[in-house]
Amino acid sequence: MSSETSNLQGEHVARVVWAAHILAYLTKGRSHAQVEKVEDDVASDTDSEIETEVAVDDEMDTATAKAVPLSASRESVLRKFLDCICQLLSPSKGWEGVTAASMRESSGRFSVEVARNDGFGSDCGSFDPATLEYCRMLEEYLTSCVSTEETNTPANSMAEFEAASINYTASRVDYWISACQRTYANSHIDTDWHPQAWPGRESAAQTWTSMADLLVCSNSKRMAADIRTLSVQRAFGCVSSPEVHHLLLDALGPKVGSRLWVALKFVARPLTDCQRLREITLWESDLRHAQISLVPSAPKTTLRMEHVIDIVTAWERLGLGIATEPVIELLDPYRELFKQACAESLSLHAEMQLICYHEECRGRRRMLQYFGCSKKSCLLCETFLAAMHDPIETRGRHGVCYPAWGVPCLNSDAIYLVTTELGNDLVNRIRGLFNRIIRPGATANVMQSDFVSDFSKITLEEWRQRQKIVDIARAEQTTKWTKLQLIEGKGQDLHTRARPRPKFEPDNCCVMCNKTPARRCGRCRSTHYCSKDCQKSDFSSHKLLCKKLATLPDRPSPEHKRAIFFPVHETEPILIWIPTERQYEEDSRVWWTDALVRSYLGPDSPSIGRLYVEHNDVRGRNLGSGKFGSALRNEGYCVTLLHRDGYLKDGSPPNKSILASVRASGAPRPPYAYNGPMVAMREVHPEDYADIQLSDFRHLMDYLITYASTGVRESVPDLQYRAPTVVRGVKICCDGEIKLHASEPFVSIDVRRSTRIHLSSIQGNCNSPISALLGIPLIFWKDPDAEFHVNPPGWDATQWASSNQNVAFMMMRTNPSDTSWGWAPLYWNYDIGNVWVVREDGQDLDVREVAMMCHFARFKLQRMFEDTLESEESTLQERKRVLKYITRENMRAFWEETGGDEADRSHDDLSD
Known part of the structure; x- marks a missing residue:
């Protein structure tokens, strides 16, 4: 490494040390947010300590x-x-x-x-x-x-x-x-x-x-x-x-x-x-x-002698401008203290020691982008972790800037960039704080987020060009995502040679969560569970057939295969032996096996329809590949449900045993009609049958519950397995849901991939502009259930039952040059109802995150937008100032200042 590079690295570390000390002097040991607040001189010493x-x-x-x-x-x-x-x-x-x-x-x-x-x-x-x-x-x-x-x-x-x-x-x-x-x-x-x-x-x-x-x-x-x-x-x-x-x-x-x-x-x-x-x-x-x-202690941070400088010199080298008389007067009491502090070796906080340890001992990746802490993180640690390429969260921050803060000094480009960002952040905090101290009565140009926006420096045309690039990138991302869903089995027409080989879990893995090792059910020996919890969660469904399998008569002949029969008028399925016959197709010159099930489907020898289950979307488990003509390989097996081909139009009555089986699995009814008698068999490739297992009964029930369903369910503690195809979203409840059903305003829900694709095809992906500016782009869909789209009997509130102001204000338009600036589109301003929200990046969405965003948009941003609309001389710069204010830092600060948790629970409006 050249000396020039070494000096450069030393300079960027020194900038953080200088800025941290100056900021600590200006804040006098208080959190950055507390500097703007009036201190309570009435509290006792004990109260203050606690x-x-x-x-x-x-x-x-x-x-x-x-x-x-x-x-x-x-x-x-x-x-x-x-x-x-x-x-x-x-x-x-x-x-x-x-x-x-x-x-x-x-x-x-x-x-x-x-x-x-x-x-x-x-x-x-x-x-x-x-x-x-x-x-x-x-x-x-x-x-x-x-x-x-x-x-x-x-x-x-x-x-x-x-x-x-x-x-x-x-x-x-x-x-x-x-x-x-x-x-x-x-x-x-x-x-x-x-x-x-x-x-x-x-x-x-x-x-x-x-x-x-x-x-x-x-x-x-x-x-x-x-x-x-x-x-x-x-x-x-x-x-x-x-x-x-x-x-x-x-x-x-x-x-x-x-x-x-x-x-x-x-x-x-x-x-x-x-x-x-x-x-x-x-x-x-x-x-x-x-x-x-x-983790052993990391090396301390020690500045080179050329960086142990006077505080006024440090002020100027930080780019804060020439040290004028007010600056010198403000910094003069700390001259000796600053120089002594910069000459000392600084220990790294525990969070930074972990960063050094992970960078130097590369191996297994962190399971969580989260550091547990015995206390909230200080301002410097929190800002450093948030600026990383993969931000790391902690339990929160107390906002105090501790000057004796060691900087991770690693030969890493990533750490160099983060340290530079941290230095810039501290400099902007100092600049804003200095303006408030020198001109307390003026409106200071305060930095509103951890990172400085350059929005004010670009022209309107440049802004439009950037927005166009973002829109094009989003459209490409949506196209790729849709293709990926088709590749993964959601469509039968798109398969490429580059398709990855499907992963099949072994037969002896847990039927509920796919974990291994797992043990067989002690009675039927036909299903595996990894724990008592998984076995208990499946028991109400499994017990319908477990004892019957243990007492099933012997196989009549080698050609008979075990199957599950769903009679029309019975309340439980039964196990039967289905005879099979090997057939030879003269035209194609291949052998195949015919299952002789017509006698079970009705006395009129009906045409047979088939429903194939090769993937369990609920458990994220592949059973097989090859039943569809576009598949590249014939592997695994599928659960085949054989039924009357015209059961929806030939007058067949609803199947009571299927309805009872679905209810035993926790769903009130299947979303799709299943009429007439049906038989479930295990079909293996090519064109043959094997004995059905009771694990297949679980896969079949999961399929019947979710097939053609666009519903969601409330999230539950993760005792139950959650498939990779399921993401956690949030339901933003309308007034009718809250007042008639006593629901919380925000409810965590599980949203399947098939539901997301279906809603995207019907409603499109409606992105919230406010959420995008807050750093977590969200997609909004109206709940297809129209329960509250008409006021229910007895509704006497001033708002419609379908009113949902939390959603409306999250959809306010944010293009400063648009004539509809500050207004939600008509689609999101009328007859809204309950709304389902997911993250655009496909990650789990936290309820509190959505509550904070809606609280911020509804009770703070809405009034700021209104002020620009009511002004007769509303300028582009005023609108840009509103956009610049929309940051996560300001959102969190507003949430804490207004008691966001209590306000959210009460569902009441706030007053200034």
């Missing part, structure tokens, strides 16, 4: 410790798993104890890599033996999580690791016990805690008084180990009870009661994390064998 710690630790995600964190997607559960591991490996409150973790997977084995700000003491060349032993105990604890009955073990029979976790985090626990004592000491003087004083809540009062007695008697500065353990146990008992929460709020008032409740949750956190790990590993059994690996 509120600050909550803002950093983000422990307000559940109301009680018993709230199960498994109601979201599988990825959310894995994220919570990493956060719990980090918290258990964070022994103290200080900077040294902050941890971060990532997850990798290989051959079904999970590896969790954990970094800590202090490097787990690895600066001396090896890890602390006590920490290594603690990690070993944690691995054994995960392995032992095999029964849900353990979640309510009495305190005197606590697991060994749970006790060890309290001792390991003793410093943190003692701090929060002290915070509880200070909060409680100033508030309970006149409160009668005797259980008889709280009729109907005697148990809650008794639970709390046992904890209160410890708070009054114990000495947090010299806490004995047994008293500390008992305090954590009793705090855990308190936070596990919603009644105790309500008792504290009623007895001490909402303000003091809430602060005491938060402090109690921090005291109980070791046991709360252990409980969550038990719950998670019981659902995700593979995590029981996760390996915990400690």
